[in-house]
Amino acid sequence: MSGRRSHRSGAGRRFGHAAIIVAAGLFLGVFLLLPLASVFVEAFRQGIQAYLDSLHQPEALAAIRLTLLVAAIAVPLNLVFGVAAAWAMTRFEFRGKAALGALIDLPFSVSPVISGLVYVLLFGAQGWFGPWLAAHGVKVIFAVPGLVLATVFVTLPFVARELIPLMQAQGSEEEEAARVLGANGWQLFFRVTLPNIRWALLYGVLLCNARAMGEFGAVSVVSGHIRGLTTTLPLEVEMRYNEYDYVGAFAVASLLALLALLTLALKALLEWRYRGELAAHAPGGH
Amino acid sequence: MRRRVLPGLGLSLGYALAYLGLIVLLPLAALAWKASGIGLHGLMHLLAEPRTLAALKLSFGGALLAALVNVFVGLLVGWALVRYRFPGRRLLDALIDLPFALPTAVAGIALTALYAPNGWLGRWLEPLGIKVAYTPLGVLLAMVFVGFPFVVRTLEPVLQSLERDVEEAAESLGATRWQTFARVILPLLVPTLLTGFALALARAVGEYGSVIFIAGNIPMRSEIAPLLIVQKLEEFDYAGAAALGVVMLVFSFLLLVLVALLQRWSRRWAERHA
Numbered sequence: 001m002s003g004r005r006s007h008r009s010g011a012g013r014r015f016g017h018a019a020i021i022v023a024a025g026l027f028l029g030v031f032l033l034l035p036l037a038s039v040f041v042e043a044f045r046q047g048i049q050a051y052l053d054s055l056h057q058p059e060a061l062a063a064i065r066l067t068l069l070v071a072a073i074a075v076p077l078n079l080v081f082g083v084a085a086a087w088a089m090t091r092f093e094f095r096g097k098a099a100l101g102a103l104i105d106l107p108f109s110v111s112p113v114i115s116g117l118v119y120v121l122l123f124g125a126q127g128w129f130g131p132w133l134a135a136h137g138v139k140v141i142f143a144v145p146g147l148v149l150a151t152v153f154v155t156l157p158f159v160a161r162e163l164i165p166l167m168q169a170q171g172s173e174e175e176e177a178a179r180v181l182g183a184n185g186w187q188l189f190f191r192v193t194l195p196n197i198r199w200a201l202l203y204g205v206l207l208c209n210a211r212a213m214g215e216f217g218a219v220s221v222v223s224g225h226i227r228g229l230t231t232t233l234p235l236e237v238e239m240r241y242n243e244y245d246y247v248g249a250f251a252v253a254s255l256l257a258l259l260a261l262l263t264l265a266l267k268a269l270l271e272w273r274y275r276g277e278l279a280a281h282a283p284g285g286h
Numbered sequence: 287m288r289r290r291v292l293p294g295l296g297l298s299l300g301y302a303l304a305y306l307g308l309i310v311l312l313p314l315a316a317l318a319w320k321a322s323g324i325g326l327h328g329l330m331h332l333l334a335e336p337r338t339l340a341a342l343k344l345s346f347g348g349a350l351l352a353a354l355v356n357v358f359v360g361l362l363v364g365w366a367l368v369r370y371r372f373p374g375r376r377l378l379d380a381l382i383d384l385p386f387a388l389p390t391a392v393a394g395i396a397l398t399a400l401y402a403p404n405g406w407l408g409r410w411l412e413p414l415g416i417k418v419a420y421t422p423l424g425v426l427l428a429m430v431f432v433g434f435p436f437v438v439r440t441l442e443p444v445l446q447s448l449e450r451d452v453e454e455a456a457e458s459l460g461a462t463r464w465q466t467f468a469r470v471i472l473p474l475l476v477p478t479l480l481t482g483f484a485l486a487l488a489r490a491v492g493e494y495g496s497v498i499f500i501a502g503n504i505p506m507r508s509e510i511a512p513l514l515i516v517q518k519l520e521e522f523d524y525a526g527a528a529a530l531g532v533v534m535l536v537f538s539f540l541l542l543v544l545v546a547l548l549q550r551w552s553r554r555w556a557e558r559h560a
């Protein structure tokens with residue numbers, strides 16, 4: 001009886017495996033790959049020349065420059081914060097550590113719209129600092145500083161989240177040894193800690209940058225949509241789409257899709273090449 | 287004593303706290319302060335508005351449903367990627383994170399183009415009477431899209447570390463494949479599935495960019511709560527926008543606490559039956 005059972009289940013099992021693989025592949029194909037493909041198909045619907053023309057407009061170029069500028073400010077800020085927070089969280093014991101960890105993760109559970117709204121309430125015309133800023137001629141909301149602040153808020157956890165589990169797992173023996181051998185704090189950080197965390201740091205920066213360049217909701221609230229001045233690439237996509245310039249919208253979107261593909265490729269490369277030097281990303285790993 | 291060997295507690299903790307205070311706490315304090323401006327009466331009035339209620343219902347109901355869909359699909363996909371070896375597996379695995387990497391506005395217009403009545407998929411669904419774009423179903427679809435990676439990514443390491451001998455023991459005791467899955471493996475996965483559920487839920491509740499294009503934003507029908515906040519801002523109703531923001535934050539916080547409790551309970555249950 002047991003012989004018949006195992007024989008039957010052998011063929012049945014192989015069929016079951018194939019069915020699961022096909023179902024998963026089909027789902028991923030229709031649900032993830034098709035939207036990605038449609039971006040490029042729609043962008044090239046009227047040919048390569050129309051595609052290039054729609055990208056070679058002053059607003060598109062201004063949006064590219066602004067997106068790069070915002071990311072170039074927001075990412076380093078969160079990089080320094082992430083390293084400082086991870087150092088404090090993993091190298092020392094202090095009261096309220098769990099609360100600090102929760103606070104670092106908080107921006108991930110706040111709606112992007114609310115992430116933008118809070119800065120309008122602080123720096124907008126009716127906000128806490130609005131009148132003071134207006135009196136001194138400083139524009140934050142509907143200007144670049146507001147875009148940077150909203151982007152910093154939504155991308156704040158990325159680097160810290162990548163570093164904390166890794167530095168926790170690595171422990172501090174090497175750093176303590178360097179300390180005993182007479183290294184000062186900065187020598188210790190740059191010569192011992194940084195080489196140990198560099199790939200995880202790069203990984204965090206990669207994810208942080210992807211989100212910073214692609215953020216939509218938060219920057220949409222603080223931007224004011226001033227063409228050529230406060231529209232980042234995702235906002236340019238929205239404005240063109242709402243003006244029924246579909247080829248133009250998808251052309252700009254294709255740039256962002258390329259950025260996403262590049263991010264995924266680099267991410268996969270890092271995971272494949274430096275698996276051991278990256279943190280366990282989810283509970284239960286290692 | 288040993289902990290004090292390393293330098294930099296004051297600098298790193300001080301910097302981190304000052305940064306968090308300025309970037310996160312001060313702005314959230316402004317939100318709470320502005321929201322309190324409408325008073326209890328104003329809050330009641332806001333929550334009694336049918337349009338607000340409909341939007342909150344769609345955002346939270348849609349997010350709950352989307353997270354649930356993601357638990358099932360995520361389990362299927364995670365299982366296929368971890369347990370089986372097949373050509374293209376690595377590529378599919380890298381593709382899982384696409385919804386994280388693809389900017390939400392891009393996802394939004396791409397999904398709309400696919401599911402619009404004349405789109406690649408919409409033109410096949412329309413004759414079947416299934417309307418996706420500009421309906422609550424479209425909202426759900428976009429929410430499933432943005433939350434999809436969470437369940438798979440939390441599940442993968444746990445599936446990898448699952449002891450095969452437990453399954454083999456169950457099968458040698460005469461359990462069928464399905465019994466082994468349902469009675470041995472699934473209970474071990476429930477706490478992890480709940481983690482993924484909570485993450486997908488939190489993301490979908492507040493999602494804006496990928497939803498607003500496909501939703502069509504018809505009041506009372508396919509209008510999400512974050513969009514209502516944006517509209518209040520555009521009408522310079524700052525207090526109303528802030529109040530709705532606080533309501534959303536409080537609701538999602540309560541939901542996440544509930545999921546955490548469920549998780550604790552399921553973990554204890556799994557330990558007792560292990």
